[in-house]
Amino acid sequence: GQNIDQPTEMTATEGAIVQINCTYQTSGFNGLFWYQQHAGEAPTFLSYNVLDGLEEKGRFSSFLSRSKGYSYLLLKELQMKDSASYLCAVMDSNYQLIWGAGTKLIIKP
């Protein structure tokens, strides 16, 4: 079966750095996406990785290792507005996104 695993909840301090991990087992791989979802709102796109390595976009970076079935999202200089759920999703061989349940990130002052 297809499976995406990520921690249910994480807590971090304002101004700090946090790493949210995602491991996956899917039938085929056509890229990995990270989305941010604030409570009661729609998911919004953060990043896309299809090749191994690190993609940096401002305070957010995303890493992929296809051989390990592993990705992480790194958030630097945390702000209170970063409190949200972070969703990991993998595009499978049918070009359908398989979603993890999301990691709820709580930022404390």
Add this chain to the structure above:
Amino acid sequence: IAGITQAPTSQILAAGRRMTLRCTQDMRHNAMYWYRQDLGLGLRLIHYSNTAGTTGKGEVPDGYSVSRANTDDFPLTLASAVPSQTSVYFCASSESGGSTDTQYFGPGTRLTVL
């Protein structure tokens, strides 16, 4: 620019009733999707459409139907609602449905079936 709109925002529905959730996008995207999101579970694909006139089944299609008469609209119909269909429903669209496509989401419809 509206992006993707969904209606209604929320709805309480009696079991056995028929309900259509509306989704409209103005980005001229070819591909559209319907997901449901339940607490503790990832988004699950119900139905999708890669282009106007075609539709396909996702992971959890039972009890739902869709149509894609034109590029902009992708309604989701529950023929006879059941309590297990209580969920938040998101419509999304992407340019082509290909591997590098980013999906853009509507604001969601919160549906409660009693």
